[in-house]
Amino acid sequence: EVQLVQSGAEVKKPGESLRISCKASGYSFTTYWIGWVRQMPGKGLEYMGIIYPGDSNTRYSPSFQGQVTISADKSITTAYLQWSSLKASDTAMYYCMRPLTYSIDSWGQGTLVTVSS
């Protein structure tokens, strides 16, 4: 069974850095893409980007290019989403997901990031 288990909720101040994680299990981590979806408070889903852990090939949606960094550590089957300088507008729920066959077949439980001074 595919499982994506995300790190816990975070409360940060504007300008701080942050890395959240997604631990994958139940499948071959290096042979499937893995990625992130944002959901701002009371809003819809936004596809941020994906990474192929086998070779670290990464694709970002243009809206998120340069705003976040997606990475993966195949030795511990974990994907990451990181910010170098958070803004209040980064406040959202972030979902880890497995894209498969041009869709999404699995989702993590979500990590709530709150950025407030």
Added chain:
Amino acid sequence: DVVMTQSPLSLPVTLGQPASISCRSSQSLIHSDGNTYLSWFQQRPGQSPRRLIYKVSNRDSGVPDRFSGSGSGTDFTLKISRVEAEDVGVYYCMQGTHWPRTFGQGTKVEIK
């Protein structure tokens, strides 16, 4: 980016009655491989999304057969034949044919 437009955005339904959600794309979703990559997701209150339908009309394992998907090209529909209380939530379409992948705005299904 391909714009996905859902309607209605809010759908009050009576238990046991049918419901239908439309999803239209700004470009054809027919991939160069001949497939159409349109998926439907359900997000119940306080939960992560889960996929119901992929490639327009293929139901995921464990999804009740009261859910069905149809459509082609740029025009797609999710139907619930008889709405049950557990169907309350927000439904999203998503296109996987073009990069970046994009979602519809979501349709909130509630019980009258």
